[in-house]
Amino acid sequence: MHNSSLTGGQALVRLLANYGVDTVFGIPGVHTLELYRGLPGSGIRHVLTRHEQGAGFMADGYARVSGKPGVCFVITGPGVTNAATAIGQAYADSIPMLVISSVNHTASLGKGWGCLHETQDQRAMTAPITAFSAVALSAEDLPGLIARAYAVFDSERPRPVHISVPLDVLAAPVARDWSNEVVRRPGRGVPASSVLDQAAGKLAGARRPMIIAGGGALAAGQELQQLSTRLAAPLFTSVAGKGLLPPDAPLNAGSSLCVEPGWQLIAEADVILAVGTEMADTDFWRERLQLNGELLRVDIDPRKFNDFYPCAVALQGDARQTVAALLERLPQTSRDAGAAMGAVASLRQAVKASHGPLQAIHQAILDRVAAELPANAFISTDMTQLAYTGNYVYASRAPRSWLHPTGYGTLGYGLPAGIGGMFATDDRPGLVLVGDGGFLYTAQELATAVEELERPLVVLLWNNDALGQIRDDMLGLDIEPIGVLPRNPDFIGLARAFGCSVAQPHSLDDLQRELRSGFARNGVTLIELKHACAR
Known part of the structure; x- marks a missing residue:
């Protein structure tokens, strides 16, 4: 041409x-x-x-x-x-x-x-x-x-x-063909040696070190695992960092910094290393996390070092390379992890023990999901109470496997983001967790899903016929609930009209069977779970 x-x-x-x-x-x-x-x-x-x-x-x-x-x-x-x-x-x-x-x-x-x-x-x-x-x-x-x-x-x-x-x-025609002019930058680099030495010294001298890792650390999973083991440091993640450690890793404290047992454990740390996390109130569900130890922060964004949580050492650089550089500077021998593992085991028990009635229902549903979810599947979630509980109780098996609209918190995210995730690989099935309110923001994208997808995408619609979180918040503030009990359509009829396979389980056992069928089916399945059926 x-x-x-x-x-x-x-x-x-x-x-x-x-x-x-x-x-x-x-x-x-x-x-x-x-x-x-x-x-x-x-x-x-x-x-x-x-x-x-x-x-x-x-x-x-x-x-x-x-x-x-x-x-x-x-x-x-x-x-x-x-x-x-x-x-x-x-x-x-x-x-x-x-x-x-x-x-x-x-x-x-x-x-x-x-x-x-x-x-x-x-x-x-x-x-x-x-x-x-x-x-x-x-x-x-x-x-x-x-x-x-x-x-x-x-x-x-x-x-x-x-x-x-x-x-x-x-x-207009271009004067010259510049369509091959690809310019790639060299990447993110590492902090200065003196800063790395200072941080490694603080970590080596810590008695109860702990790590918080976020969405900026997704490529550093291997290095963080080594660091956690060597320091005997419990590793927390934000929701964006879910899956950085395997679910059964004994130092995996999960995404529990948004509930009381997590807040209590992090308060015991004498040195905290935060890697690639904004440390926002939407990560912790409280205005300020009680940090009693010294904070070391690894981040690519220099504005993070002196914001809400000023740090003792600021490490500006790439998460993976920076953690690798810290590992090189730390003693090779791993510490005795007995106490730290015990603290994490107690944390996990405390999280389950602290469930209210609604969270217990969510836990029961998520247990069925975990039993049937294919090993390589990802989960895309909306702003819905089921996902809020899942954010801290659901153990992701790998990074890039739990999508949630954390900071902006927009309804309608779960379904289209899940569809987009299906195009990211050739082989990963997807699950969408969405409430009845959020589903109606972007329900029309079922048309795209049915038209384009030839792998299993299961949409689990948690229908409590309410904007449940907002209703609960109104009641908690002694406000008479207004606008929180919408009249919903026939969701099964709607999904059928788009060409989805559909199911309406009436018990948790039914749900588990329908999830299994959905993941065995190449195409889109909508499962409507009524609140009453999950009890």
């Missing part, structure tokens, strides 16, 4: 393919036609979603399961505002996402002519919820902007990037 016959839109799609993009989520519109001209023959799979919010959540789920940036194509104006909630969620949880949208013709920008899909300043709408948002005013800007986006994904705190491309830039 002669270079000049390549349009900006076509060259951009080729460039993305050269960066390793294999899937994009989106809905074609009159303002993205020139992007779609580039898709045939590019090797990139396009997944048609039913709403741009679904496209954003699918890109997020894809990124969480694959570790690669999720990509979506959306139109100017309403496409961008529809996707904004998903962009905000990815920003809150440090998920790499590339949002490519159109924007009106360059000549019209900011002039208020009333063009189709026009917004006063599209970049300003996504700037606060992205690492950066930029407008490509010429096709020549695009390779630099994509390189800058991948610098964020590869070398900085990964967060969404939004690039708007004017209609005329998408359509």
Whole structure:
């Protein structure tokens, strides 16, 4: 093909393919036609979603399961505002996402002519919820902007990037073919030797060291396991870090820092190493965690070192390389772990013993899930009470296996993120945990799931015919409950209309059988579990 016959839109799609993009989520519109001209023959799979919010959540789920940036194509104006909630969620949880949208013709920008899909300043709408948002005013800007986006994904705190491309830039032939100009950054590096020495000295001298690992540490599982063993240090994770240690590892304290027994144990630490975790109140379910020991923090984002939890030693760098560098500086012999293992065993018992009646029901359901979930499956969850309990009681078998919209906390995340996660690998089945309230935010994405998926995706719909958490919160504050008892549709009929297999178990034994059947079926199964049936 002669270079000049390549349009900006076509060259951009080729460039993305050269960066390793294999899937994009989106809905074609009159303002993205020139992007779609580039898709045939590019090797990139396009997944048609039913709403741009679904496209954003699918890109997020894809990124969480694959570790690669999720990509979506959306139109100017309403496409961008529809996707904004998903962009905000990815920003809150440090998920790499590339949002490519159109924007009106360059000549019209900011002039208020009333063009189709026009917004006063599209970049300003996504700037606060992205690492950066930029407008490509010429096709020549695009390779630099994509390189800058991948610098964020590869070398900085990964967060969404939004690039708007004017209609005329998408359509015009490029002056030269830059679609092979891939620029990858060298990665994240390690802290200075003196800082590593200081941190290793504090860890070596600690009597009761403990570790907290988050979503920034997902690549450091092996190193963290060695460090935990060598220091005899209980290892806690945030929800984003679930699965970093095997469930049966005797020092695995799990994601229990959001409940009383976890708070009590971390308060006993004399040195705490926090690796790749924001340490936000949404991680701990309380305004401030009681940390009585010295805090050492490993993070790629320098703004984390003096925020809510100022640290004694700030280690700015890549989680895996930094933990490996600490291991090199620590004594090779492992300490006696008896006391630490005992503390973790007591913690696990205390968590189960502290369940209220509702959490006990959740535990019973999650036990059935654990019994039937295929070894390599992942779970995508919504903002629902079943998932809030699962966040700290469900033991993930590996990282990238429990997706939850932690920081932003948006309803409607679970189903589309689960669908997106299915495209991240060729072989992993998925389970979605969603409540009746959140399901109706993005239920239309069942159409995408049924159309596209040929592997088992099981949607477990926990139907308590209520916005249960909000009702409970109102009652707890002595507010008369209003707007928390919605009239729900016939969910089984709805799922059947989309083409799902359906089930409505009437006991926990029934549920376990239906889960087994669902995971044996290539396609989408919706299981509606009524609150009363789980008792």
